[in-house]
Every structure is written in structure tokens, then in C-alpha cells.
Amino acid sequence: MTAAAPKYDVFQAIADPTRRQLLHLLAEQELPVNVISSNFPMSRTAVSKHLHVLESAGLVTERKIGRETRYSLQAAPLRELKDWVAYYEQFWDNKLALLKHLVEAADGGTNADPSQSSMSGPLKPL
Amino acid sequence: MTAAAPKYDVFQAIADPTRRQLLHLLAEQELPVNVISSNFPMSRTAVSKHLHVLESAGLVTERKIGRETRYSLQAAPLRELKDWVAYYEQFWDNKLALLKHLVEAADGGTNADPSQSSMSGPLKPL
DNA sequence: TACATTCGAAACCTATTGGTTTCATGAAAA
DNA sequence: TTTTCATGAAACCAATAGGTTTCGAATGTA
Structure with a gap:
């Protein structure tokens, strides 16, 4: 229905x-x-x-x-696509990535020192 | 290569x-x-x-x-997706759609009078 | 009425997709 | 050096995707 x-x-x-x-x-x-x-x-x-x-x-x-x-x-359903890709924008936009790292660092995470960060980003221990 | x-x-x-x-x-x-x-x-x-x-x-x-x-x-290629969907944003975002119509009207197009516009938008003659 | 136009539905075909199992190989560990 | 682990490659399979042609039903027109 x-x-x-x-x-x-x-x-x-x-x-x-x-x-x-x-x-x-x-x-x-x-x-x-x-x-x-x-x-x-x-x-x-x-x-x-x-x-x-x-x-x-x-x-x-x-x-x-x-x-x-x-x-x-009917373009509206494309909004889902926009939202989906927006999440990944932080991974190619340096400014967004930096902001994200700062937020995470302030959030209580250890390893708040970004001095050792490389292009591959913070790698959690395997 | x-x-x-x-x-x-x-x-x-x-x-x-x-x-x-x-x-x-x-x-x-x-x-x-x-x-x-x-x-x-x-x-x-x-x-x-x-x-x-x-x-x-x-x-x-x-x-x-x-x-x-x-x-x-490697998120960068998703930028293509973002650009693609950005074009269609005007078709679900009313503000953008309005702006577009205004620009087109001022651009030299005839039929600049929006009074007859309906929700289906300006329909070119078939 | 007769005919042309517009379209959907059905049957069919082939290539691709998304999955499997099996096997070989190189690296790490015992 | 055996043995185990992580992986890629190959062969295979069923379902789906993307295309075709044919046919029939409405609708508009002469």
C-alpha cells in the first residue's frame, strides 16, 4: 500500500x-x-x-x-548520495581531516600529539 | 605505463x-x-x-x-561523485532552483515572466 | 471506420556479476 | 627445515543486467 x-x-x-x-x-x-x-x-x-x-x-x-x-x-533521492559522499569528504579534504583529528584528540583519546601524524592518518593498533 | x-x-x-x-x-x-x-x-x-x-x-x-x-x-576519486550530485542539487533545493531561474531569465532568455511557472518548472515546447 | 502512433509486456539471448571451491606460492614461525 | 599462515589465481556456477525482437492494446487522426 x-x-x-x-x-x-x-x-x-x-x-x-x-x-x-x-x-x-x-x-x-x-x-x-x-x-x-x-x-x-x-x-x-x-x-x-x-x-x-x-x-x-x-x-x-x-x-x-x-x-x-x-x-x-525527481532529484530528491540523490540527497542520500550526497550525504553518503559527505562522510568521506573528510578523507580527502585536509582541512576537514585536521579538524576531525583535533576533535578526536580533545574527546578523551590518548595520542593527542599530532606531531607524528603521517599522510596515512592515525593507525589504530592491529 | x-x-x-x-x-x-x-x-x-x-x-x-x-x-x-x-x-x-x-x-x-x-x-x-x-x-x-x-x-x-x-x-x-x-x-x-x-x-x-x-x-x-x-x-x-x-x-x-x-x-x-x-x-x-583513497577517498579522492569520490570527488567525482560529489561533483556529479552537486549539479542535481538545484533540482531538489528550492533556493538554488529559484536562483537558477532568475539567472536564466536575466541571461537573455525570453519568457522571463515567472507568473505562469508551475511546480513542474519551465517546460520547453515539445 | 480504418490507420498510424505510442507504449508496455513477454520471450529470448549473451555478457557480466557475485559468489564458490581448489590449488599454488611466498613468508613467518616452530 | 617443516609446518603453518595469508594470499592470489584459476576454474567454475547461478543469477542478474542489458540488450533484442515480436506482439498486442490504447489513443489519436484521416
């Missing part, structure tokens, strides 16, 4: 380059299937399948207008 | 939940294969394959220490 079981999650949905192109195309405007598929070097059916995958992940919605089905972008 | 052909890109690499867990685990510290695989309900070989996929995408690096191979996170 609620949302249909999301067979595909956002990570899977964007893994395919064709599907990323689809999102890019639909970002501009709502489009019917035949117009969409005319932009790709594969059959309409194949494109339609990709659209269904995106829909399953909540990234597009369809709406029927006469005999055509128009798809449009 | 340069970097090995990246058979897997970042989007594919993070599509698998096991591989995302691997990244999370390696974020903390560098770890050898057997310790890594002990955290997963599958064979060491399977985990090793996932690690190779991540390595192919540049997300981890391996280094041999004695008879063990230690893996560590």
Missing part, C-alpha cells in the same frame, strides 16, 4: 552511464518515451527499461498524457 | 553494498585482507575480488607487508 518495494536503490540506479544520461536529459524538461529514446543508440524498449529502473529508485516519475508517457526528474 | 585501465569507474564501484561497507571499514584504518574478510559473511576470495574492484576505481590502495596485503582508503 505504501511505496512499491524499491527493487533498485539510488546507488545501483546511477551506476549505469545510460541512466545518468537519462537523468541529465530529464533535468531539462519532462519528456515522452519516444523523444527520450531517440537520443540513445538503443531500442525504445531498452530505454524504457532503464527508465523503470530509475523510477524504481524514485529518481523519475511517469505520467500518462494521452497515448504517451512522460517522464520527469 | 600510466595508471592501469580503470575497468571500473567510481559509480560502478560504489553500487554494491558490500563494497560500500568495505570503504567504511577502511576509512578507519589500513587493514589486511583476512581481517577485512572476517567482517563479512562471505569467503575471503569474494571480499578480495571486491577489493580489487575498488582498487580498479582508485578508491583503495594495497601495500604488501610481509605475507599480508594491507588495504587503505
Whole structure:
């Protein structure tokens, strides 16, 4: 009764380059299937399948207008992706990494002296 | 001679939940294969394959220490992901979307009157 | 009404993916 | 020097992914 079981999650949905192109195309405007598929070097059916995958992940919605089905972008689920990658930002952004180390040092951790820190970061004892 | 052909890109690499867990685990510290695989309900070989996929995408690096191979996170390639998703942020963030429309309207586009705009946004003529 | 358009569903095919088990090898330890 | 440990490589397998073609059902149009 609620949302249909999301067979595909956002990570899977964007893994395919064709599907990323689809999102890019639909970002501009709502489009019917035949117009969409005319932009790709594969059959309409194949494109339609990709659209269904995106829909399953909540990234597009369809709406029927006469005999055509128009798809449009729903970007909100990409927020999950943004949040996911945000966590890892500290590992490539030096400023964030430094801040994190300071916070951890002040948090009660021993080894608060950063003088021995190397690029590989604080390595817990194995 | 340069970097090995990246058979897997970042989007594919993070599509698998096991591989995302691997990244999370390696974020903390560098770890050898057997310790890594002990955290997963599958064979060491399977985990090793996932690690190779991540390595192919540049997300981890391996280094041999004695008879063990230690893996560590390389977060930088995730920047591509961040940039990709940043583009779509305007489509779920109302403030950004409004700003974009204003910029486009001032840019020389006709139809600068937003009075007829609906939630579906400016639909170019099909 | 007859015809063309738009699309979904189904059946099918092949390559890839994600997993397994087995075996060989190099390093550490007894 | 045996033996044990950590690992990679190879062969294999089942399920899935990504594509195709064919067919039928609605909808719009002549």
C-alpha cells in the first residue's frame, strides 16, 4: 500500500552511464518515451527499461498524457548520495581531516600529539 | 605505463553494498585482507575480488607487508561523485532552483515572466 | 471506420556479476 | 627445515543486467 518495494536503490540506479544520461536529459524538461529514446543508440524498449529502473529508485516519475508517457526528474533521492559522499569528504579534504583529528584528540583519546601524524592518518593498533 | 585501465569507474564501484561497507571499514584504518574478510559473511576470495574492484576505481590502495596485503582508503576519486550530485542539487533545493531561474531569465532568455511557472518548472515546447 | 502512433509486456539471448571451491606460492614461525 | 599462515589465481556456477525482437492494446487522426 505504501511505496512499491524499491527493487533498485539510488546507488545501483546511477551506476549505469545510460541512466545518468537519462537523468541529465530529464533535468531539462519532462519528456515522452519516444523523444527520450531517440537520443540513445538503443531500442525504445531498452530505454524504457532503464527508465523503470530509475523510477524504481524514485529518481523519475511517469505520467500518462494521452497515448504517451512522460517522464520527469525527481532529484530528491540523490540527497542520500550526497550525504553518503559527505562522510568521506573528510578523507580527502585536509582541512576537514585536521579538524576531525583535533576533535578526536580533545574527546578523551590518548595520542593527542599530532606531531607524528603521517599522510596515512592515525593507525589504530592491529 | 600510466595508471592501469580503470575497468571500473567510481559509480560502478560504489553500487554494491558490500563494497560500500568495505570503504567504511577502511576509512578507519589500513587493514589486511583476512581481517577485512572476517567482517563479512562471505569467503575471503569474494571480499578480495571486491577489493580489487575498488582498487580498479582508485578508491583503495594495497601495500604488501610481509605475507599480508594491507588495504587503505583513497577517498579522492569520490570527488567525482560529489561533483556529479552537486549539479542535481538545484533540482531538489528550492533556493538554488529559484536562483537558477532568475539567472536564466536575466541571461537573455525570453519568457522571463515567472507568473505562469508551475511546480513542474519551465517546460520547453515539445 | 480504418490507420498510424505510442507504449508496455513477454520471450529470448549473451555478457557480466557475485559468489564458490581448489590449488599454488611466498613468508613467518616452530 | 617443516609446518603453518595469508594470499592470489584459476576454474567454475547461478543469477542478474542489458540488450533484442515480436506482439498486442490504447489513443489519436484521416
